[in-house]
Amino acid sequence: MKKIKIALLGIGTVGGGVWDILHMNKDEIVGNCGYEIEVGKILVRDVNKKRHDGIPKELFTSNYEDILQDEAIEIVVEVMGGIEPAKDYILRAIKNEKHVVTANKALLANHGCEILTEAKKQGVHVYYEASVAGGIPIINTIKESLAGNKFKKIMGILNGTTNYILTKMTKQKVDFDTVLKEAQEKGYAEADPTADIEGYDAAHKLTILASLAFGKQVEFQQVYREGVTEIKPIDIQYAAELGYVIKLLGIAKEKEGVIELRVHPTFVPESHPLASVHDSFNAVFVKGNAVDDLMFYGRGAGDLPTGSAVVGDIIAIIKGRENIQIEEKQLFPQDNKRIMPMGDTESEYYVRLTVKDRPGVLGKIASLFGKHNVSLASVIQKGEGDPSVSLVFITHYTVEARVQRALEEINTMEEVVELGNLIRVENGEKEMGA
Amino acid sequence: MKKIKIALLGIGTVGGGVWDILHMNKDEIVGNCGYEIEVGKILVRDVNKKRHDGIPKELFTSNYEDILQDEAIEIVVEVMGGIEPAKDYILRAIKNEKHVVTANKALLANHGCEILTEAKKQGVHVYYEASVAGGIPIINTIKESLAGNKFKKIMGILNGTTNYILTKMTKQKVDFDTVLKEAQEKGYAEADPTADIEGYDAAHKLTILASLAFGKQVEFQQVYREGVTEIKPIDIQYAAELGYVIKLLGIAKEKEGVIELRVHPTFVPESHPLASVHDSFNAVFVKGNAVDDLMFYGRGAGDLPTGSAVVGDIIAIIKGRENIQIEEKQLFPQDNKRIMPMGDTESEYYVRLTVKDRPGVLGKIASLFGKHNVSLASVIQKGEGDPSVSLVFITHYTVEARVQRALEEINTMEEVVELGNLIRVENGEKEMGA
Numbered sequence: 001m002k003k004i005k006i007a008l009l010g011i012g013t014v015g016g017g018v019w020d021i022l023h024m025n026k027d028e029i030v031g032n033c034g035y036e037i038e039v040g041k042i043l044v045r046d047v048n049k050k051r052h053d054g055i056p057k058e059l060f061t062s063n064y065e066d067i068l069q070d071e072a073i074e075i076v077v078e079v080m081g082g083i084e085p086a087k088d089y090i091l092r093a094i095k096n097e098k099h100v101v102t103a104n105k106a107l108l109a110n111h112g113c114e115i116l117t118e119a120k121k122q123g124v125h126v127y128y129e130a131s132v133a134g135g136i137p138i139i140n141t142i143k144e145s146l147a148g149n150k151f152k153k154i155m156g157i158l159n160g161t162t163n164y165i166l167t168k169m170t171k172q173k174v175d176f177d178t179v180l181k182e183a184q185e186k187g188y189a190e191a192d193p194t195a196d197i198e199g200y201d202a203a204h205k206l207t208i209l210a211s212l213a214f215g216k217q218v219e220f221q222q223v224y225r226e227g228v229t230e231i232k233p234i235d236i237q238y239a240a241e242l243g244y245v246i247k248l249l250g251i252a253k254e255k256e257g258v259i260e261l262r263v264h265p266t267f268v269p270e271s272h273p274l275a276s277v278h279d280s281f282n283a284v285f286v287k288g289n290a291v292d293d294l295m296f297y298g299r300g301a302g303d304l305p306t307g308s309a310v311v312g313d314i315i316a317i318i319k320g321r322e323n324i325q326i327e328e329k330q331l332f333p334q335d336n337k338r339i340m341p342m343g344d345t346e347s348e349y350y351v352r353l354t355v356k357d358r359p360g361v362l363g364k365i366a367s368l369f370g371k372h373n374v375s376l377a378s379v380i381q382k383g384e385g386d387p388s389v390s391l392v393f394i395t396h397y398t399v400e401a402r403v404q405r406a407l408e409e410i411n412t413m414e415e416v417v418e419l420g421n422l423i424r425v426e427n428g429e430k431e432m433g434a
Numbered sequence: 435m436k437k438i439k440i441a442l443l444g445i446g447t448v449g450g451g452v453w454d455i456l457h458m459n460k461d462e463i464v465g466n467c468g469y470e471i472e473v474g475k476i477l478v479r480d481v482n483k484k485r486h487d488g489i490p491k492e493l494f495t496s497n498y499e500d501i502l503q504d505e506a507i508e509i510v511v512e513v514m515g516g517i518e519p520a521k522d523y524i525l526r527a528i529k530n531e532k533h534v535v536t537a538n539k540a541l542l543a544n545h546g547c548e549i550l551t552e553a554k555k556q557g558v559h560v561y562y563e564a565s566v567a568g569g570i571p572i573i574n575t576i577k578e579s580l581a582g583n584k585f586k587k588i589m590g591i592l593n594g595t596t597n598y599i600l601t602k603m604t605k606q607k608v609d610f611d612t613v614l615k616e617a618q619e620k621g622y623a624e625a626d627p628t629a630d631i632e633g634y635d636a637a638h639k640l641t642i643l644a645s646l647a648f649g650k651q652v653e654f655q656q657v658y659r660e661g662v663t664e665i666k667p668i669d670i671q672y673a674a675e676l677g678y679v680i681k682l683l684g685i686a687k688e689k690e691g692v693i694e695l696r697v698h699p700t701f702v703p704e705s706h707p708l709a710s711v712h713d714s715f716n717a718v719f720v721k722g723n724a725v726d727d728l729m730f731y732g733r734g735a736g737d738l739p740t741g742s743a744v745v746g747d748i749i750a751i752i753k754g755r756e757n758i759q760i761e762e763k764q765l766f767p768q769d770n771k772r773i774m775p776m777g778d779t780e781s782e783y784y785v786r787l788t789v790k791d792r793p794g795v796l797g798k799i800a801s802l803f804g805k806h807n808v809s810l811a812s813v814i815q816k817g818e819g820d821p822s823v824s825l826v827f828i829t830h831y832t833v834e835a836r837v838q839r840a841l842e843e844i845n846t847m848e849e850v851v852e853l854g855n856l857i858r859v860e861n862g863e864k865e866m867g868a
Contacts, residue, residue, distance in 0.1 A: 025583065033581065148459055214768060320754075
C-alpha cells in the first residue's frame, strides 16, 4: 500500500477528529485516492501532556523544525487556531514546498491573500474547506462545481453558538443572558464568548466566502458587524407576530461591481429555507446567475464534521498531485457489498384500508397485524355509520415482509373492501443504530 | 488568451444552457481556470433546423466523425439524452482520448460501469455532475469533499416533476390526474410522463448516487421502485393529520455491507428539512460517519442550473489536465470591484421604539420617517394606557442611510424614551433586480 505522510499542527478538537477519521475510514480513503494517509508527526507545545487516546508517543514533537526538515511529510495540517504562530508555521511549510490544509478562519480572514500568494509562488496547494461552516463543503463547491457562475449573493448562518442561542431564546422565551450561561455550561459557548456573540467569527467566515465568490480580496475590517447581544425576547415575539424568525446572518451581495458585506441579526421570513435551520446547525444559501438558488445545510462545528472537511482537503491534494483520480482510484473499491431484498428493509408504515362498518372489524385486523409481529403506533377510524369506512394505521418500526404478509391475510377478510394504500414512513430518529 | 475547444452533442435545453453560460460568464470562467472555453462544433441531426439563438451556422455538423477527428477538441459534452446513440458516441470519444462530460442519467444508470472502465483504461475523465439533481453539486461533493467519509445514508427528492405534483396536490387539495394535466400544460411534465411519475427517473439518479457513495456497482434493476400515481388526496390528508407530508424519495442506506435501495412515496415528518422542499426543487440528504447530516437544496432541472453543473465539470477537467489551479488561476481576478458603504445598503427594517403614550406621537414619528423618504409597511402599537408603550414598525424596502437619519431625528423627540432595536429584514423576493 502506497502511503502519504502528513503532519498535524495541534491535536485539539479538530486535530483529534482528523486522527479518528483517518483510522476509522482507512479503507474508504484508500479506495478514494489510492493512498493510505499516515500521520508522521504531531506538533504540540508539551510532548508530555496527556492527549487524544491511542496516539503513539513518538509522533509528538514540540520542535517545528522536525516537521519542516522531514522530507517524507508532504502535507502540513494546521489545526491549532489563532494568528501566531500558525501564520509563521504555514508560511514556513509553504517555503519548504509542503502543501497546507488549514481550518483557521481568523488567520485566513486577516492574512489569506498573503498566504495564498506565497503558495502560488511556491507551486503548492493551500486548502481551507474546514475554515467555514465545518463539515459543509461550501468552499470547494464555490471553487469547483460552481466555477461557471457569477455569484449574486451568499447568505448564511455561519456561527453555531449564536444560532443555538437564538433558537433557545425563540423556543423557550428566555432572555439572552440566561441562554448564554446555559450554553456555556453545556460547552456550546466558550468562557469568553465575544468572538461568537459579537459576530467576529461569522464575519471572518463571510470574508473568506466573499473573497472567493467575488474574486476580490476582501478585508475583514470591511465587513459591517453587529452581534446578537441586543436581541430582546420582545423582538423575537414581534418577529413571530409578523411571520419572521431572527437569525444572525452573514450576507454578501454583488451588483455591478459593488460588494455589500454585513453580519447582523436579521428578520428571515418563516417560509425561507434558512428559517428552519435550528440549534447549532449552519447553513449557506448561494445565488448564482446560472445555478440560481442553492442551499447547503449541516454541522458547522464538532470534531468529526470539521475533520471531514480537513480529510477531504488532504485527499484533494493527493489526487491533484499527479492526476490520481484516473490511475489510482479503484472504480468500485467495495464491490463485495450486497443489495438488501425489499422484504428485509425496515420502516414504519402507513396503511389505509376501506372496510365494512361492522363491530369487531378493527379488532380482527389488529389481531392479524399482531399475529405477524407488526405492532401498531396509531389508528384512525373515519366515517362512522357509513356502509364502508376508512381505517388508517401507522405501525411501529418493523420489517417490510411482516407488514406485507399481514396485509395479504387481512385482504382475505370478507369485511375488507379495499387495501387503500401502503406508504412507508421515513423517521430517521427512530431507526435503530442510525 | 489560451483557449480550450469543446464539442456539444445536442443543443436542446441543457445544451442551450451551456452555450449561454459560456458566453455570459466568460470572464468568471477565464478567471477560474485560466482558459477560455470555446465551442468548436455542435452535433445535430439536421444542420438546417432552427436552433438556439446566436449560434453561428458553421458550428453545426451532423457527422460525428467531424468531431472525433478534430484534434483541437479535447472535451466532448453529451447533452442529447437517451441510451443510443449517446453511448456509442461517448465510447468513441473516449477511444479517441477525449474527455467526456455528460448529463445522461439513464445512460449512466444502465451502462455507467462500462463507460467509466473504458475511460480509466484510456486515461481520460468522464464527469457527470449534471446527471443527478441538476445544479446541485452532489456528485462532486461525494467524490471530493466527502471522500473521507463512510456513507450510511443518502436520501433525496430527486425528481422535480413529481415533487411539483405532490406539492400541488397538498396545497390545492386536488387529485393526481388533475394536477398532472395542469403540469403537462405548463411544461413541468412531459407528454409521456411515465419516466417521472413511475419513479424511473428518480431510480436512475439513485443508482448513480449509490454506486458512487457505497463504492459498489449498483444495477438499476436492483432499485425497488414505486411511483406516485396511487397517491390519493385522502392519503395526503391523513399524512397532514399525523404530522407528515408525502414526498417521492430515493433512499439508499448501508449497514454492514448490505445496501438498501428504494424509490417510493414516503411519509416525511413535517419537521424534517426535506419536508419543506416544495414545487420542482430537488434536495439531497446525506449522512456520513464523519460529516453526520448534510443537506443540499436547489434547482434539479432547467437550462441554466443544469448547464451550471456541466460547465463546472468542464472547468474541473481543464484544471485537472495539468494542475492548473496553481499556475494559471488568478488569485483575485476581479480586484476592481469595490465594497459598498453600509449606509448605501438596502433592506426592509424592523424598528422598535419605547415612547410616552401621548396623543399624536405615532403621527409625529410617521411624519419623520416620511420626511426622510422611508415608507412604512406595518405598525404595531402595544400596551395602551401605560405611561410608556412599544411602537413597532416594518419599513418598505429602502436605503439604510435614510432609516438611520430618520431615527437620529426621531431620537431627539421628547416623547421617545428609548430606541429599542433596529433589525434588518432579509426578504429576497422583494429585492429589486434580485
